[in-house]
Amino acid sequence: MSRTTRRGALAAATVALTLTAAACSSSDGSGSSSGPSASSSGSSAFQAQHKGGTLRLVAHAAAGSFDPQVNYTLQYWQLFHSMYDGLLAFKKVNGQESFTVVPDLAAAMPKVTNGGKTYTFTLRKGVTFSNGKALTTDDVVASFQRIFKVSSPTAGTFYNGIVGADACLKTPASCTLSKGVIGDAKTDTVTVNLTAADPEFAYKLAVPHAVVVPKDSPTKDAGTKPLPSTGPYMAASYDPNRALKLVRNPHFKEWSRDAEPQGYPDVIDYTFGQTVESEVTAVENGQADWMYDPPPADRLNEIGTKYASQAHVNPLTAFWYATLNVNMAPFDNKLARQAINWAVDRSAVVRLYGGTNLASPACTILPPGFPGHVDSCDYTKGGGTTWKAADLAKARALVKQSGTAGQEVGIVVQDDDVNKSIGQYLQSLLTQLGYKATLKPLSGNIQFTYIQNTKNKVQLALTSWYQDYPAASDFLNVLLSCASYHPGSDSSINISGFCDKGVDARMQAALKTSQTDKASADKQWGAVDRAVMAQSPVVPLINPKLIDFTSTRVGNYQFSKQFYMLVGQLWVK
Secondary structure, eight states: OOSBOOOOOOOOHHHHHHHHHHSOBTTTOOOSSSOOOOOTTSOSOOOGGGOOSEEEEEOSSOOSOOOTTTOOBHHHHHHHTTTOOOSEEEOOSSBGGGGOEEESSBSSSOEEEGGGTEEEEEBOSSOBOTTSOBOOHHHHHHHHHHHHHTTOTTTTTTSTTBTTHHHHHHSGGGOOOTTTEEEETTTTEEEEEBSSOOTTHHHHHTSGGGOOOOTTSOSSOOTTSOOOOSSSEEEEEEETTTEEEEEEOTTOOOSOTTTSOOOSOSEEEEEOSOOHHHHHHHHHTTSOSEEOSOOOGGGHHHHHHTTGGGEEEEEOSEEEEEEEOTTSTTTTSHHHHHHHHHHOOHHHHHHHHTOTTTEEEOOSSSOTTSTTOOOOOTTSTTOOSSOOOOOHHHHHHHHHHHTOTTOEEEEEEESSHHHHHHHHHHHHHHHHTTOEEEEEEEOTTTHHHHHHOGGGOOSEEEEEEEOSSSOTHHHHHHHHSGGGOOTTOTTOOOTTOOOOHHHHHHHHHHHHHTTTOHHHHHHHHHHHHHHHHHHOSEEEEEEEEEEEEEOTTOBOOOEETTTEEOGGGOBOO
């Protein structure tokens, strides 16, 4: 689904089985005391009797910039899809259907011509920004330019196929895309020209980095100053140290229930700076309606028994992983990188995350059940296609062979309980291998951007990746291609700094194959996964599940596989 997330899980196996058995699933859309939910298709009419009230969300930390073309976290993408709109959108429904792309600011799906290289969109009439200004083709053109001007994290991977994008990537400030994105105010059409057909382009237009904002928006990261929106909600205020407040956009009128349904709560209050203990208590007492962070171990028993009906469990196409900086010692040495992959006990990480009902060991970059995934496990004792055990003896031998023993290694993690516990395990492991390991916990508000910037000289970081859309390139090309590596930038999603020209060529070949033969392309992506793992720039750890813990006030719980819990569709009245 998406960008990295700071979302953890309940952190003990003892309660996981209880939660899995007792909690409502994403498919039934219910599990509250607020009455029956809307149908699982999400296409039923708006139920006015549930409109109103204040939805109260809590989190330990904010997620940084509130600029939708810059931010790359689940925490805010989960909100952006109820605020901002692109030409296309993912359908706002429960389940598998949420991967379907539908028209949003465009009145219909685009007319695709020129061998798949030209997309022509006709804008909807009557759409207005929250500042009262009408949406125009100029806004659309300027928004595409802005993707490059603000150095959006996916500018070089999602939108680099637009004609003129190469020049925009080299000199963002002067980006025009004059032949790539063309607006015609007389016909209300926007034409996008690509250098080559891209079967994933509709997906890329449906994520927040491609939303349309006013043409006079700043050409730099807007940071804590929210931009005007077109969707049902707008930001009234944002202080990343305290709170975010969303209110209704007074100019919004539902134009497509599939693309942008009217929201139920009048206000969405998101409070930051709480401890996870206080978050649990607030949800249990009805003082908060949902918590973002994983509950602490000492509260799991009560959640798994007394409050089990309020815990919603959903499997994810995602992985948690450690990044190894291939451009800094000791991990500029491939043998040292491979040693970490051999040494990590993935079963231990599963236990730290919450047990086998909430996660499974990961050996590959592509998650199970995802396009291109092949069961393989190159770093497990005894070999095979699935994880069995770590091989510390082999790892120690590789460290010795690499000549890197005794070197210092900093491990940068987020400062919540789950991330810190996994970080402490990695610190202990590296110490066993002969390194001088130091744990560096950072607030979730800054850790993700911090570990991306090469100026911070991060050697090893713990992070995670949740699909943007269901395509193998969204993991491999986005996370590990040369185009995703931007030294000195907070938006360098290739955190390992891995840039292998041979592997890159194989990625480009798979992207080209996908234009005509998706099945063959998926086989190529599976081979790319193995090729990357042979170089070991990352250490896959686990494939997680997600738990949403909600208050008894909450009704109409719906879980989009694309954007997760549909915040604006919750009932609190």
